[in-house]
Amino acid sequence: MQQKSLTFIARQAPYGSNKAKLVIDAALAAAVFEQKVNFLFMDDGVFQLVQNQNAESISSKTIGRALETLELYGIEQALVDSVSLEERGLSAEDLAISVKILNVEQVRQLAASSDVVINL
């Protein structure tokens, strides 16, 4: 199969809707089909990265487990938008998984250099 570079952008907080899960599932599917996958957390999507979450008491699944699978499926490029972190008072040490922090110009380049950008 031909290979394309796909960038998935997670923009929603983890538990208010199932959007966070939908983006992860689509990215994992792309990885299974051996595409080059980037995963960018942006806007309220950065809340998915906050460590020590536990969604048991709201009968939901803790998002950290799903995020850990990104690396298992070979999605090495987990990225986060620096402005979105700053706006929400978050920094690298608050995050549950290791991600590369991108400035505005790097986010722009990422989108421009991707064959496909998928927002949900």
Next chain:
Amino acid sequence: MKFSLLVSTSPASSQGAMTAYQFARAAVSQGHEIYRVFFYGDGVLNANALSTVPQDEINLPRAWDEFLTNHNIESVACVSSALVRGILDSDESARHKMAGVSLLESTQIAGLGQLVDASMQSERLISFV
């Protein structure tokens, strides 16, 4: 140009579904090709054949069905999104011992591989949220 559409919102609660439908019509009328429409998340409700709406509103699932059939455009409802929302074809309905079928005639149930394939085969994948 060859497009695919990713539709992830419901006709009943978001304008995105109607925007997707109107985009699809406009694209075809201008001579573009639509490779596939992929209904994902709440977007599978666009393929709900049992949807009924007030007389002065557009029945979007019915409109999709006519459009997709008339132009011979493939459409897919994501299986995990569809089942949890009661969007079933005859196979799934029988497998889960349900009372009936709710999927549009024009649409098939399949997995996320069809979304990945659509992004591979199309020049543009447009996401409607």
